[in-house]
Amino acid sequence: MSGSNGSDTFKGLKFHQKLHFKIIVLLVLISAVNYTVNFYFEKTNYGELERNITEITKSSVESVRNIVSANLKLTSERYIKVLVERIFFEQLNFLKDRAELKEIKEPSKIIDFCINSKEYQSLFANADSGMTKYGYVTVSVYDGPKLVLVVHNKKSIIGTDIYELVKKLSPADREKQQTEKFISRWVNRESGGIYYEQTATFKDASIPAEYNKKYAYQHWGKFNGADIVIEYTTYIDEFMKAVNLIEKRHQETIDKITDCTRCSFATNISNYLYFSLSLTLALLLISFMIIKSYFITPLRIIASGLNTFGAGRLDEPIESGAGGEFSVICASANSMAQKLRDTLHSLEKTNAGLEEKVNERTAELAESKKMLEAEKEKSEALINNMLPQKIARRLMDNPEQTIAEEYAMATILFSDFKGFTNLSESSTPQKLVRELNEVFAYFDGLCEKYKVEKIKTIGDAYMAVAGVPESSETSPFDAVEMGLAMRDFIAERLKNKDNLALEIRIGIHSGPVIAGVLGRKKMIYDIWGDSVNIASRMESNGAAGKVNISESTYKLLKNRYKCESRGTVEIKGKGAMAMYFVER
Structure with missing residues (x-):
């Protein structure tokens, strides 16, 4: 009974008065507060984590980007350097192949050709093979004191002196253009790259207005003695396309x-x-x-x-x-x-x-340089073999000059082999040439030993001179010592029966001569004058196995050598002339 009443009592309670309702409300309030507090702190923590992850990601990517950008920039600069060197040698080969420029030395004529030659101008139309849209090539030729533009994307300034153009720039534009750096490179003929900001003076109308910052690489070289500079210029916005793309990604x-x-x-x-x-x-x-x-x-x-x-x-x-x-x-x-x-x-x-x-x-350039140097050495050796070293150096410095000099005192030596014509008829050509070559090679060595200049050989005759082209007070003694050595060498060869029976006549005379170079092809260093004719007469009127000298030579060396007077001998065209056989 009582239980039933209790139940009725509870039933009389309204719902909001019941304990479980209060418990539910309390739990809901606790859960709400807990959720609110946790929600606030979790949201704050997650926001901080989000910012940290973003910052870490940005920092990591930025570090990688900087490495990539630096490598790309360095690689691009190296590529532009190689590109400019290739362009320079391509246009240099083009100029060398032009027949009308073979002998041209004047820079002004080279400038006129480069400006007016459509074929030359077309060499630079797509020099970078489309790597950039607005990159272009500038070519300038130095015509002292001017540095004249012959190729430029702004056609209106072609043919203009660059120095005059930069003079007209305002101080602000000169600073933007890095003018002082460019002038230093032009004056010193220095190759290298420069970053700068372009001004309206050099900017073509086809270039976008926002494209101002540029990179230019210059390479200096020569053609026919004229200084030529090739410059490839590209805008940094194009130059850094790859970097910008990576930054975007x-x-x-x-x-x-x-x-x-x-x-x-x-x-x-x-x-x-x-x-x-x-x-x-x-x-x-x-x-x-x-x-x-x-x-x-x-x-x-x-x-x-x-x-x-x-x-x-x-x-x-x-x-x-x-x-x-x-x-x-x-x-x-x-x-x-x-x-x-x-x-x-x-x-x-x-x-x-x-x-x-x-x-x-x-490596190719180094090999080419090595080959050029080797060829130069061969050419110089060949010229030195044909001409005295002093004369060869003068001709290499100025090939167009005429070389003819007077020498107040020189000593001329002639030699010939007695009966050589008969010997040549009784011997084979091979043996004859071989033995003559051996003899003349020995004579050449005597020239070096006694500082005597070999002039030439004609058949079996040998001609040399002492005191030319370098004057020498000992020229008579040098020539006589060489003549005696030549005589002794031939006498020694006669001991070998297998050798040709050569008998040598030697004539020497001292006097004034004129020496110089004849011709432009197959050049020869020769001497002229009456003294040469007299020396020849000394040889032809001498005796086999003897060194026959003139009176002028005798007077110069009579105190040092044994001289045997031959009296006077009638010489055709000269009359009677005193002659002497000389011995040590």
């Missing part, structure tokens, strides 16, 4: 990572709200453990992985077992690292290829 990657992180945070906070509303205080502890396990740990792994990327270790992917959005973040970050690694690998390959090409080109 990097920003896109950062934005994608940021969006994914923000989306992931929003989703997880919403899920957390629904779970918090339906869980009790016990669930809060579980939630905390879940948050720690599924949020904080993966974020730390991602942050650590991004730091690894920032350190340059792009081949170490982020490993996360959390799944969900964090897996997407890890995959995006790993994908970014893979793309950056591929880009760096590609750049390394490109850089290696360019370096290899540069090395190959450098």
Whole structure:
């Protein structure tokens, strides 16, 4: 009975007065406060994590971007240097092949040809093979004191002296154009690159207004003695296209990572709200453990992985077992690292290829230089063999000059072989030439020993002179010593019966001569004058195995040598002349 009354009593309570309602309200209030507090702190923490991840990502990507940008810039500068050197040698080969420029030395004529030759101008129309849209080539020729533009994309200033153009620039424009650096390079003929800002004086109307900052590389060289400078100019906005593209891709990657992180945070906070509303205080502890396990740990792994990327270790992917959005973040970050690694690998390959090409080109240039130097040495050796070294140097310095000099005192030597015509008829040509070559080669060595200049050989005759082209007070003694040595050498050869029975006559005379070079082809150094004729008469009127000297030579050396007077001998065209046989 009483139980029934109690039940009725409880039934009389309104719903909001019942304990379980209050418990429900209390739980709801606790859950709401708990949710609000947790929601506030979690939102703050997640916001901080989001900012940290974004900053870490930006820092990592920025570091990689800077490395890539620096490598691209260096690679591009090397490419432009090689390009300018190639353009220079291509136009140089073109100019060398032009018959009308073969003997042209005047810079003004070279300038006129370059400006008016459509074929020459077309060499630079697409010099960089389309690498840039607005890059162009400038060619200038130095015609002291002017440096004249012969190729430029702004046609109105072709033919103008660059020095006059830069004089008209305002101080501000001169600073933008880096004018002082350019003038220094022009004056010193110095090759190299310069960054500067272009002004209206040199800017063509077809160039976009926002394109101002430029990079130019100059290469100096010569053609027919004239100084020529080739300059390739490109705008930095084009020059850095690859860097700008990478920066754009990097920003896109950062934005994608940021969006994914923000989306992931929003989703997880919403899920957390629904779970918090339906869980009790016990669930809060579980939630905390879940948050720690599924949020904080993966974020730390991602942050650590991004730091690894920032350190340059792009081949170490982020490993996360959390799944969900964090897996997407890890995959995006790993994908970014893979793309950056591929880009760096590609750049390394490109850089290696360019370096290899540069090395190959450098080796080719070095080999060409070595070959040119070898050919130059051969040419100089050949000229020195044909002409006295002093005369050869003068001709190499000025091939057009006429060389003819008077010498007040020289000593001329002639030699001939008695009965040589009969010997040549009784001997084979090969034996005759071989023995003559042996004898004359020995005579050449005597010329070097006694500082006597060989003039020429005519058949079996040998002609030399002492005191020319270098004057010498000992020229009579040098010539006589050589003549006696020639006589002794022939006498020694006669002891060998296998040799031809050569008998030598030697004539020497001292007096004034004129010496010089004849002709432009097959040049020969020769001497002229009455003294030459007298020396020839001394030889023809001498005796086999003797050195026959004139009276003028006798007077110069009578105190040092034994001289046997022959009296006077009638000489055709000269009358009676005193002659002497000389011995040591």
